[in-house]
Amino acid sequence: MAQCDCCGNEYHRAFTVTQDGxxxxxxxxxxxxxxxxxxxxxxxxxxxxxxxxxxNRVFCCDHCADH
Numbered sequence: 001m002a003q004c005d006c007c008g009n010e011y012h013r014a015f016t017v018t019q020d021g022x023x024x025x026x027x028x029x030x031x032x033x034x035x036x037x038x039x040x041x042x043x044x045x046x047x048x049x050x051x052x053x054x055x056n057r058v059f060c061c062d063h064c065a066d067h
Contacts, residue, residue, distance in 0.1 A: 006031035042067050 002014035011027035042064035
């Protein structure tokens with residue numbers, strides 16, 4: 001069984017995600033999002049969808065990008 005890099009849970013259905021050459025093991029999408037999803041620079045929420053960029057900064061929506 002593999003161990004989740006986020007919560008430490010050992011799970012027989014764990015999966016890996018590779019980003020920028022680094023591979024992480026997770027037991028759930030929740031843990032993967034918690035560790036890997038970008039954070040909106042205005043409100044601090046995790047960006048699970050497409051999000052938006054403005055001036056090389058990442059935001060969850062146009063509203064946050066405009067502030």
